[in-house]
Amino acid sequence: MSGYGQNPYGPPSQPQQPPQQPGYGYPAANSAPYQGGYPAAPPVQPYGAAPYGAPMQPSNGIGTAGLVTGIIGAVCSAIVIFWYIGFILGILGIVFGAVGRGKVKRGEATNRGAATTGIVLGILGIILPVIYLVLFASAIGAAGLGSS
Numbered sequence: 001m002s003g004y005g006q007n008p009y010g011p012p013s014q015p016q017q018p019p020q021q022p023g024y025g026y027p028a029a030n031s032a033p034y035q036g037g038y039p040a041a042p043p044v045q046p047y048g049a050a051p052y053g054a055p056m057q058p059s060n061g062i063g064t065a066g067l068v069t070g071i072i073g074a075v076c077s078a079i080v081i082f083w084y085i086g087f088i089l090g091i092l093g094i095v096f097g098a099v100g101r102g103k104v105k106r107g108e109a110t111n112r113g114a115a116t117t118g119i120v121l122g123i124l125g126i127i128l129p130v131i132y133l134v135l136f137a138s139a140i141g142a143a144g145l146g147s148s
Contacts, residue, residue: 063100066118073125083129090125
């Protein structure tokens with residue numbers, strides 16, 4: 001029968017290694033191309049400057065500020081109690097509107113209408129308190145309260 005030194009299944013064999021899978025990166029020069037999976041991504045284009053510069057965005061803030069201060073100034077001047085606030089905002093509306101119109105003429109802004117409306121409403125915000133003052137003075141003069 002068999003002794004302890006003999007192998008009944010045959011001679012000992014070398015352990016088999018699993019087949020090598022391709023590694024990451026570039027394939028070896030003698031290897032077959034990979035067949036399957038997803039296609040390769042297209043090459044990435046480097047970032048570069050456009051041949052022409054991007055167009056400059058118009059800065060319409062000053063003309064819009066003239067419009068807003070002109071509106072608020074005209075409304076405050078229409079309310080007799082707030083005439084002094086309307087007078088100050090009317091002046092600011094004229095200044096901001098004029099600066100905004102200058103930017104439109106230089107091509108730096110596109111809101112000509114808003115700047116012009118700010119100027120007009122700013123003038124209205126200045127004129128209304130002056131009219132109130134003249135009417136008040138004439139009413140006092142007509143009543144005889146102004147002279148002693």
